[in-house]
Amino acid sequence: MFSFREFYSFLFIKTTTMKHLFFLIALLTINIAIIGQEITGKSTINSVTVFRQGVQINRSATVKLKSGLNQVVITDLPAGFNDQSISVRSLSRLEISAVQYRTDYTQDYESSPAYLELKNKLETTFRLKEDETVVLNSLKDEENMILANKNITGTNTGLTAEQLVKMSDFYRTRLPELKNKILASTRKITDIDKEITRLQKQMNEISSKNNQQYKGEIVILVESKKTMDELIEFSYIDPRASWVTSYDLRLESLQKPLNLQYKGKVRQTTGEDWKDVQLALATGNPQFNMQFPVINPWFLYYTAPLFGYEAGAPMMLDEVVQVRGSINVRAEKEEAAGEVTVAKENVTFMEFSLPGKYAIPSDGKEHEFKVQDNTLPGFYRYIAVPKLDNKVYLVANVEDWSKYNLASGNMKLFFESTFIGNNYFDANIVTDTLSISLGPDIAISTTREKLKDLKKTRFLSNKKQIQSGWEITIRNNKTVEAEILLQDQIPLSTDGEMTVEADELSGGKLNKETGVVEWNLKLKPGESVKKVIAYTIKIPKDKQVVLN
Incomplete structure (x- = not known):
């Protein structure tokens, strides 16, 4: 029997007339479906690599080849x-x-009006999410720009008093407006995600109903020199799968380190259940634009600087919860045992290969898998800001957290195996120390009361002098010593004719750029302390200020 090359070489040599040439061209354009010996076979899924949007499915099939050219058809x-x-x-x-x-x-359900309508709606909804994500990122960039401009104080700016007042007014109005827009945009994206899930579920229902009627086939033209059994491996990308990050943060005792369980929630609607497959989760996306960005000229224009405040506050819980147990200043790292996920850094993304094999049905529902167990050595302390909240929060601080290859995601908090609340981990923060709020501890109490004898106004020539002060009491009702960071603030001047002087800080440390006053306290069991913060404001007689 002729080989593939011998067959075409023979035709080329024998073709000498125009008639023969036309005959050769016709042969060369024949579909591969009629060339060679057709061999059919079915494949099994060996492994899948799920991306943020999409999945690479790796399959294999063993086929019996004959000597010569074979047409292998992988069915079902x-x-x-x-x-x-x-x-x-x-x-x-x-x-x-x-x-x-x-x-x-057998039945092309993807060409049906109902399926096409859902598909078009899904594509439109994905575009809406992309557009809204651009809006959200732009709002966050603007917010970060405002917060980053925090070094303008007093008369050192070279700006007039009128300009400073305008900028102060802009800051007070624009930042709350930005936060409301960010919140609205975040809620809109959440609603869009729900709509995407609903549409994918409907499409999957159609796919499941037609699962036995609509199938794909891969036709492979392969040449063999002998009759043999051969293993054919192949892969492809399917966009109908995705995964998101989630975390369980557990603390068994304040003398022990944190346990952060990294999880992946996988969903797929490929129309085929994955059974007994190796699973890998990748942080990349094969559908992203592959073209590198081109930088354009950057033209600089004059603009008015903006006020800001120092960022870096710990994440806070939405729920009010109680934290029990005793506190230790620093917990050391403990080694974890057992099977672990292998994290591999590819060219543009991280890939986590999970141990063992898994089954994930094509039902559009989230299926949760453990990716990693991380033991986070950290130190704990309390933070109290009685001006804003009379509760005292326990905060875990983790240094050098970027080495754990974490991604942004929702976080569940557990203390002594009890669920205490939800949080959100933002992997885009740029600080070396990660601060995570573990909720308020009702065993430490605070009060903040106005000092009435200091609330008075005096007139000095063309100036008006206003004195104000507060007394802060904090008490440790726990059975162990507590390390507490107590915070308050004095106002900042926004006008050259306005001055603010600290009269009493009770040993607190004042940050002159932000106005924040801090006390680092260590309270023994049952101990309470009082701190006084007092200040004097001098402004022109015809001006007014509002003091909270």
């Missing part, structure tokens, strides 16, 4: 994956001449 594949992404290899490195995807049309 779920239709709808990206056929442009198909990659095929032979275990024995046989020559693969062509690869073609085709659909087994």
